[in-house]
Amino acid sequence: MEANTAPALDPKAFRAALGSFATGVTVITARAADGSPVGLTANSFNSVSLDPPMVLWSLAKKSHSLAVFSNCSHWAVHVLAADQEDLSGRFARSGTDKFSGLEVANGIGDVPLLAGCAARFQCQSTFQHEGGDHLIFVGEVAAFDRTDRAPLVFHAGRYAMAAQRDPSLPPARSARVAGGLDEDLLGYLLGRAYFQFHQGVRDKARAAGLTDAQWIVAAALTARDGVHADDLSAALGYVLDEPLSPLLQCMQSDGWVHADPQGRWHLTPSGRDRSLHLLAAAKAHEGDLLSRWSYDEGALLKLQLQKFIAATNPGFPDLWHEA
């Protein structure tokens, strides 16, 4: 690491280095002397004192809101939840109607309070300390509340979510044979997670008369109906471990699919109906599993899977794309 030293200290590099420190995102509100609500997005919030309970944040001295916050008796800090990225953007922009359309309550000192946050701190403005081009506001917490909502995180100039480590997870185990299968292999983890999920769907597909491969073909045809076998084969070739043609023939005999005179494959009305029922069962299964876990953990898994799929896609033909 090459150290940046003053006076050659590069402001852009300094900002980037500060961005290495992950933070939550807050919206801080107050009531102006004329009664209008004021609010801004800040990630400079932090705890200070437990007894008395105090928190701090800092505001640029050139901010339009400086006069309001310097003179008000109270302000409130809203720690944003993971699904409040829009609110962060709204209060980060300058503008007059930041509160329009929002559900706003009145807190201590008539401070505007926003809903749906991870936590809120209603504070009496206590100290204003010198901090270079910013003023440091320290407030004593007069009231607070919190929910279990997952937090919005900001890191390296981007929004993020917090993936909590789980100390109760057992350590990954290796095979007794060096180089054998171990639990930390990505291929093992992906396969285990997929088949563990799929097990709840497979029973219903089997009961409907479908093998795993046939179920994959039927589900794909609900996304895009009327596909030439070659296109279907190109889109599903990396999934199926068997040739597509005999599979389609077999599904045709069973009344799931049919080919039109142009050679495009379609679900039959009954095949489509049964496929949509199975998909609904898969969605219900997903809901059931995620309810045992948590919505936010599920959202994080999906986010990482989406990023993995995008980052490692070798260029498979797109199932949803027009042929």
Added chain:
Amino acid sequence: MEANTAPALDPKAFRAALGSFATGVTVITARAADGSPVGLTANSFNSVSLDPPMVLWSLAKKSHSLAVFSNCSHWAVHVLAADQEDLSGRFARSGTDKFSGLEVANGIGDVPLLAGCAARFQCQSTFQHEGGDHLIFVGEVAAFDRTDRAPLVFHAGRYAMAAQRDPSLPPARSARVAGGLDEDLLGYLLGRAYFQFHQGVRDKARAAGLTDAQWIVAAALTARDGVHADDLSAALGYVLDEPLSPLLQCMQSDGWVHADPQGRWHLTPSGRDRSLHLLAAAKAHEGDLLSRWSYDEGALLKLQLQKFIAATNPGFPDLWHEA
């Protein structure tokens, strides 16, 4: 949300509410007058000013280190990387030899500098402000450096990693038929990620003469050799879409496996050798994919998969467990 209001403000609940705000984790160091290095873990760090460049953090007035930090001319902030959880724990405990065994450099003002961090800020101690039971330290940044290491995050009393959102990801697409397959289904995402990964392994398994199902059996036998067909079937039943016995018979004919007189199935020496080669290829494939992505994104995906597998495991028999 029921608001907690003073004077009934509950300290435990207040701490929990503060924990809703995610932060990075820092270790802050200084040199005592007697020359000994001093350091402590803090998540109260934050940026203050850009011009002049200033940062702050706060320290309990009852801290043993208060005298050192109150009197020193310089201190340094180390923003910890995701793999520095141990360092966080080490500097959070009271003790005399926090620096023992660590690679320590000397910074401005002889401040001890630690290695391997996401960012470091060497600061001249500038202001000490009142903050209830804490003192707020504001320092002017004299030098800093950073790396691209993923940050260690602290949230709700636990360590976490930051999963960055990716604004370049295309929005999930739905089928043209209501209720049809859409890209946001967990089952789709898991299957797509698994098969997209597996495609790079399947070619090699096929070249070795193995179907997907046979490859799964061979890989499982590298983790636990000498298994009765019933136990193997119980452990792999949720993965395989075909009966195990004919599959084992076929692999026996091909010289991959054999049964001992007690009816336990083993890899043959040649079968084991070929299986370990395929596993090595799968590991190399994982390394190749993750190098196109990033180590930290891969670690996050694995973490979420491990949590998903643990949270949704219906009680499958354990492949690594002694029979």
